[in-house]
Amino acid sequence: MLNILNVVTKDKTYPIYIERGIISKSAEIIKDLYSGKRIGIVSDSNVNGIYGDEFSKDLENAGFEPFTVEVEPGEKSKSLSVYERVCTKLLEGGITRSDMIIALGGGVIGDLAGFAAATLLRGVRFIQVPTSLIAQIDSSVGGKVAVNLEIGKNLIGNFYQPEAVIIDPNVLSTLEDRFFSDGMAEVIKYACIKDRELFEKLEKLNIDSVKECMDYIIMTCCSIKRDIVQIDEKDKGERMLLNFGHTFGHVVEKYFGYSKYTHGEGVGLGMVHMTRKGENMDIVAPGTSDRIQGLLERYNLPVEYPQMESKVVEDTLRLDKKSSSNDINLIMIEAIGKGYIKKIRKNNLKQFI
Ligand SMILES: NC(=O)c1ccc[n+]([C@@H]2O[C@H](COP(=O)([O-])OP(=O)(O)OC[C@H]3O[C@@H](n4cnc5c(N)ncnc54)[C@H](O)[C@@H]3O)[C@@H](O)[C@H]2O)c1
Ligand SMILES: [Zn+2]
Structure with missing residues (x-):
């Protein structure tokens, strides 16, 4: 059964969709939110390896032009150097201010891709597709996005709300x-x-x-x-x-x-x-x-x-x-x-x- 929760903040109101199997319906949801074509997906190699191909194919079949920026799994990817590489790859892939970024992964990807979205070209819209339990119940909701410095976690960041959060509890079956x-x-x-x-x-x-x-x-x-x-x-x-x-x-x-x-x-x-x-x-x-x-x-x-x-x-x-x-x-x-x-x-x- 589809559950929808609306989050109302000062700048933005956005939906959280929760349903088993909803990941395969993401393209339909995104069609309602975004009329452009180019989509930059940010993911890590674990999640991309399991869900990436099908996710991209579904978007292509719906008429979008997706491309994926893949990073190593784990907290180390929430760094300024990985952030810089992700931003560069997103620009090289053709992302402009009117396009869309998707964070497909756990809390590391949500925080990293979200911070890239918040800052790249002074802000590009993004959608959270959280795949870990922490990301599904915590990090994808509420708009905190950040990367780490050597001296501490989450020290460079922002509040930047997504356009939507798409949560599929079924993907937790592959989580360690x-x-x-x-x-x-x-x-x-x-x-x-x-x-x-x-x-x-x-x-x-x-x-x-x-x-x-x-x-x-x-x-x-x-x-x-x-x-x-x-x-x-x-x-x-x-x-x-x-x-x-x-x-x-x-x-x-x-x-x-x-x-x-x-x-x-x-x-x-x-x-x-x-x-x-x-x-x-x-x-x-x-x-x-x-x-x-x-x-x-x-x-x-x-x-x-x-x-x-x-x-x-x-x-x-x-x-x-x-x-x-x-x-x-x-x-x-x-x-x-x-x-x-x-x-x-x-x-x-x-x-x-
Ligand atoms: N922004 C916030 O409000 C907020 C809140 C809580 C935590 N966080 C941040 O979230 C991060 C921790 O999140 P996390 O535990 O999701 O870490 P993570 O993104 O590293 O994911 C944990 C591991 O699970 C793998 N994985 C994720 N989904 C999977 C799936 N469906 N199947 C198989 N493997 C999968 C990942 O590749 C990774 O190896 C921390 O950086 C923390 O600071 C942010
Ligand atoms: Zn916590």
Whole structure:
């Protein structure tokens, strides 16, 4: 069944289409949005290898003139040098300001192609066709696009909304298990901050049976994100809730050199850590951290918060993007489904470490 969610932002209103098998109907959808011919598809070699040929052929059959710019899979492609190559290839392929770019891939491709679209010729329209779980429930919605610098992630970027998001839950069948689990950590995050019912549903499923319910899960997560983005597109308040588990998650990822823990694993550990600290302070309903831990285990995510030197942790926290000179915004939940922003004096950070 086709589900459509409309995202209304200050500059643009755009649809998110969610349906099993919809990737093969993309050309029809794009016909309604774009009357030109030239389309630059940006993808990585994994996704392009599986879906690229058919996707391009469908566009050609619908009268478009697509060409593909392929990059290596993985976070390394979110760099300024790859960005430059992608922009150059898009221009060489004939993209003008009135043409269309398509991001076909996971969050790396969405962020990279989206940033290229936002900046190339001062802005070319683009469409997100997210293929990983993280991209389908998080990165393709809301307009944050970026590349990384050596000194940190997502430091060069923009807010740039797509023309549409086309989500086919079926393509998740080819996603590696570890990336699926990574995405599940973010699904659990949405449930923790906004949706007790989703949390309870996840408690009844497991890593295999959850795949049957992916339409409902993607729809639920996208509508939570849509609602948050509509209130706070530029990340000044409500949108910070999406960072639940991320502050300490980033600390864990960074402490172990971004090699031991994936992003989702870090987020999972961060969520348990925050709620456990909160329970000790009597600001979180008792038993909440155990329930989150149980859910993470169910979806093959680690739950053992690692030993780290507290001085290094504190120094990392002080540099957190969600902080000002004296305060840091931590995201806490008072119970499952009820997230809120907790402003903490940097001098009082120790109680959370
Ligand atoms: N813009 C935002 O709001 C936002 C939000 C969350 C995450 N992100 C960004 O997203 C990135 C992480 O996203 P990701 O986990 O999707 O990474 P990714 O794009 O690297 O995809 C993960 C892996 O899965 C492969 N893959 C993707 N779809 C597949 C499919 N259907 N079948 C087989 N293989 C497939 C990719 O080739 C890659 O190897 C990070 O860079 C993060 O900063 C951005
Ligand atoms: Zn995240």
